[in-house]
Amino acid sequence: MSQKRKTEQARRRKTVLLVDRHALMRRAAASWINHCPGLEVCGTASGTAQAFRAVKRFHPDVVVSEIMQPQDLGFIRELHRRQPGLRILVFSMWEQAQYGAQARAAGASGYVMKEAGGATLVRNICSVLRGRPNGSAGTPKRA
Amino acid sequence: MKATAKTPTRRDRRQPPRRILIVNGTKVWCDALSSRISRYPGLQVCGEALGEQAGLAMVGRLRPSLLLTEIVRAQDLGFIREVHRQHRRLPILVLSFSDEEAYAPLALQAGARGYLMKGVDGDTLVKGIRKALNGQMVLSPFMRRRLGRHGH
Numbered sequence: 001m002s003q004k005r006k007t008e009q010a011r012r013r014k015t016v017l018l019v020d021r022h023a024l025m026r027r028a029a030a031s032w033i034n035h036c037p038g039l040e041v042c043g044t045a046s047g048t049a050q051a052f053r054a055v056k057r058f059h060p061d062v063v064v065s066e067i068m069q070p071q072d073l074g075f076i077r078e079l080h081r082r083q084p085g086l087r088i089l090v091f092s093m094w095e096q097a098q099y100g101a102q103a104r105a106a107g108a109s110g111y112v113m114k115e116a117g118g119a120t121l122v123r124n125i126c127s128v129l130r131g132r133p134n135g136s137a138g139t140p141k142r143a
Numbered sequence: 144m145k146a147t148a149k150t151p152t153r154r155d156r157r158q159p160p161r162r163i164l165i166v167n168g169t170k171v172w173c174d175a176l177s178s179r180i181s182r183y184p185g186l187q188v189c190g191e192a193l194g195e196q197a198g199l200a201m202v203g204r205l206r207p208s209l210l211l212t213e214i215v216r217a218q219d220l221g222f223i224r225e226v227h228r229q230h231r232r233l234p235i236l237v238l239s240f241s242d243e244e245a246y247a248p249l250a251l252q253a254g255a256r257g258y259l260m261k262g263v264d265g266d267t268l269v270k271g272i273r274k275a276l277n278g279q280m281v282l283s284p285f286m287r288r289r290l291g292r293h294g295h
Contacts, residue, residue, distance in 0.1 A: 023263065023264035024264060024265055024268065025171075031178060093169070114169045114171045115169060116171060117171055117174045118174040118175065118178070
């Protein structure tokens with residue numbers, strides 16, 4: 001009984017796919033996200049090829065992907081092209097003022113800088129899932 | 144029995160936790176390192192600093208058992224040099240995005256006890272922290288082989 005209820009509860013949770021090349025960051029972010037009652041990490045990927053496979057397999061509600069280099073926006077563009085309805089939150093080392101608009105143009109639904117902490121990351125995931133234009137934690141800055 | 148990151152040594156059970164100070168310019172990395180390290184027995188994160196000035200002050204105030212810092216630019220070596228000058232006995236472990244071939248030898252010269260790349264997992268990092276706390280040098284297997292050849 002309780003097992004069934006648990007499964008139903010788990011089903012209602014929104015699923016998150018984490019893409020980050022650093023094992024430490026994947027583990028830490030996964031634990032923050034899993035602590036949030038409405039969210040669940042359905043998979044993680046360390047690179048783009050693995051990420052595409054994981055998206056196909058897990059059908060996440062949102063993909064949280066880091067951007068280490070501006071070129072990584074190509075991955076966001078391709079992901080958006082393959083799955084236009086998929087929400088993508090960019091988690092970036094780069095200034096939002098500089099790359100926020102580019103990320104948006106590539107298909108990202110939100111942009112959060114790594115300068116923000118773990119709590120801000122989780123808040124932004126929730127905002128993106130609610131269909132807010134950007135994280136509630138950060139007003140979108142434009143260059 | 145081979146000690147792993149998770150197994151507390153006899154010392155861990157007997158002694159108060161070893162205190163780690165994290166100095167990292169990126170908040171989310173401070174959070175990530177702090178939340179990973181605190182899961183291991185015998186270790187405790189006693190403070191986090193986003194900048195080097197704050198980091199240096201916290202080393203003096205909190206007297207950590209180990210400093211975990213990063214190298215983003217060549218200037219960051221100056222921070223390691225300064226901490227090492229002021230606190231000779233404090234083990235400094237560098238966890239960094241920067242290329243280990245270029246920066247690991249420089250970090251060791253500046254006074255660090257070890258250098259690991261940010262791609263490592265929590266177990267490897269914590270094994271490194273424990274080794275550094277025991278006075279051993281911490282390097283990736285690749286860098287150990289490389290530096291070993293030059294007689295380090």
